[in-house]
Amino acid sequence: MSAESGAVAPDHLDEAFRLCASLTAEHGRTYDLAARLLPEQRRHAVHALYGFARIVDDIVDVTDVDDPAAAARGVDDAYARLHAALEGDPGALDQTGLVVRALTATITRYGIPVEYFDAFLRSMRMDIPGTAEHRVRYRDMDELREYMYGSAAVIGLKLLPVFGVDDVDAAAPYASTLGEAFQLTNFIRDVGEDLDRGRVYLPTDLWTAFGVDDDLLRAGRSHHRPDPRIRRALAHAVALTRDRYRKAEPGLDLLPPRIRPGISTAFVLYGRILDEVEHSGYQVLDRRVAVPRHARLSVALRQAASGMRIRRPKSVLDN
Numbered sequence: 269m270s271a272e273s274g275a276v277a278p279d280h281l282d283e284a285f286r287l288c289a290s291l292t293a294e295h296g297r298t299y300d301l302a303a304r305l306l307p308e309q310r311r312h313a314v315h316a317l318y319g320f321a322r323i324v325d326d327i328v329d330v331t332d333v334d335d336p337a338a339a340a341r342g343v344d345d346a347y348a349r350l351h352a353a354l355e356g357d358p359g360a361l362d363q364t365g366l367v368v369r370a371l372t373a374t375i376t377r378y379g380i381p382v383e384y385f386d387a388f389l390r391s392m393r394m395d396i397p398g399t400a401e402h403r404v405r406y407r408d409m410d411e412l413r414e415y416m417y418g419s420a421a422v423i424g425l426k427l428l429p430v431f432g433v434d435d436v437d438a439a440a441p442y443a444s445t446l447g448e449a450f451q452l453t454n455f456i457r458d459v460g461e462d463l464d465r466g467r468v469y470l471p472t473d474l475w476t477a478f479g480v481d482d483d484l485l486r487a488g489r490s491h492h493r494p495d496p497r498i499r500r501a502l503a504h505a506v507a508l509t510r511d512r513y514r515k516a517e518p519g520l521d522l523l524p525p526r527i528r529p530g531i532s533t534a535f536v537l538y539g540r541i542l543d544e545v546e547h548s549g550y551q552v553l554d555r556r557v558a559v560p561r562h563a564r565l566s567v568a569l570r571q572a573a574s575g576m577r578i579r580r581p582k583s584v585l586d587n
Contacts, residue, residue, distance in 0.1 A: 280361060284370035285312045287363065288319030295322050306530045313378060313430045316370035317423070320350075321388065323367055328395050329465065336397040343396065347389050354382065378429040384422040391418030395467065404466075408473045409508075413448070415469075420451030431527045442519020446535065449512035453538050456505050456545055460489050460553040474508075475501050489553040499550040506542050513539055 292300045292315045303314045327342035346368075349359050353372040359365045375382065393401040394415055406412040413421075424443030433439045455462070455469040462469060463485055475481065478501035488494045494502070513535070520532055537559055544557040551557070 280366065281369060281373055284366040284373075285315060287366050288312075288315035288370045291315075291319045291322045291367075303530060307526060309377075310430055310432075310527070312370075313374040314427070316367070316374040317426055317430070319367045320346075320371045320385075321423070323364055324389065324392050328392050336399075339396045340393065340399050343389055343392050347386070350385060351382075374430070380426050380429055384426050387418035387422050389418070391415050394418075397466075405468055406471045408471045412469065412471050416448050416451050417444075420447035421445075423447045423450075431531075432524055433522060434524075435522065439519055439522040442516050442522065445512055446516035446519065449509055449516055450534075450538050452505070452509040452512060453541050456502060456509065457541055457552055457557055459485070459502070461556065463489055463553070470501075470505055474505060477501070478504065485553065492554045494550050494553055498553070502545070502550040502552065506545060509542060510539070 289312075292303065296318050303311045303318075306314060324343060324346050327346065328339050346364060349364060349368050350371065353359060353368050354375065358369055358372075371385075374380070375385075390401055393399045394403050396402055403411075403415065406415065421444035424445075424447035425440060428436045428439055428443055459468075459470070463482075468475075468482065468485070475485075479497045480495075480501050484495055484498065488498055517535070520528060520535065523531055540559045541557065544559055545552055548555075548557050
């Protein structure tokens with residue numbers, strides 16, 4: 269089903285969107301930089317989508333190790349509050365409530381299918397021990413893609429109506445693939461942090477092909493250096509992820525000209541994370557690699573200049 273067509277109450281919407289913008293700026297530096305190149309209303313929508321994903325992700329990451337039942341309740345609460353808000357009940361004005369208000373306004377404005385958010389919340393439950401959906405490991409890429417559909421692919425699908433894409437059906441496979449590429453990049457970068465939470469997202473068959481098991485990963489995290497077998501496995505994962513970027517790249521041409529610079533910025537910067545992983549010698553077990561700030565700004569400025577050269581006259585779709 270799609271979002272309800274009823275108007276969203278304007279109360280506290282400015283505050284809600286400001287909160288989502290601050291969450292994006294604090295936690296999603298690449299998304300934030302890319303969003304700044306978008307027209308204002310569409311930028312607000314991206315902030316709302318990111319803000320909701322951020323608070324749910326935080327619920328899972330902060331509580332699932334010590335209190336998985338609380339994490340599951342938090343995800344269920346986010347689900348219930350979103351659906352209640354879409355039915356006209358705005359709920360409380362705590363952080364989750366404000367983000368849900370911004371998200372509800374965005375869903376209603378752009379007609380985003382609610383099923384995408386349900387899929388996202390299901391994937392979040394797959395991270396929580398004790399839930400029916402919980403997965404300890406993913407045997408192969410097909411199993412991991414089931415998780416990534418909700419955690420990543422639907423992110424791109426949600427954005428297509430926000431961006432005003434003319435042919436959503438044509439763009440959808442590219443958007444899903446780009447979402448997977450971003451997610452795989454995160455998995456590679458965050459191997460060490462995820463290991464501390466008892467999670468290994470990269471598929472078991474990828475690791476075992478290079479003689480890597482959980483004990484070897486934990487030893488690498490403790491000793492602050494990756495075993496050569498781990499480096500080879502990660503190099504293979506990087507190659508697979510670059511292939512996802514190559515398959516997604518033609519979809520950039522399907523975006524409206526005013527949207528393209530922002531998404532191209534995210535496309536380039538996330539790819540640069542893989543460069544940093546390689547340049548570090550695959551030192552991702554004990555640190556979190558990042559693209560230097562000056563490089564992020566350089567890419568954003570270059571894409572912004574490109575957007576100015578191709579900008580078309582403003583239309584109603586740009587509001």
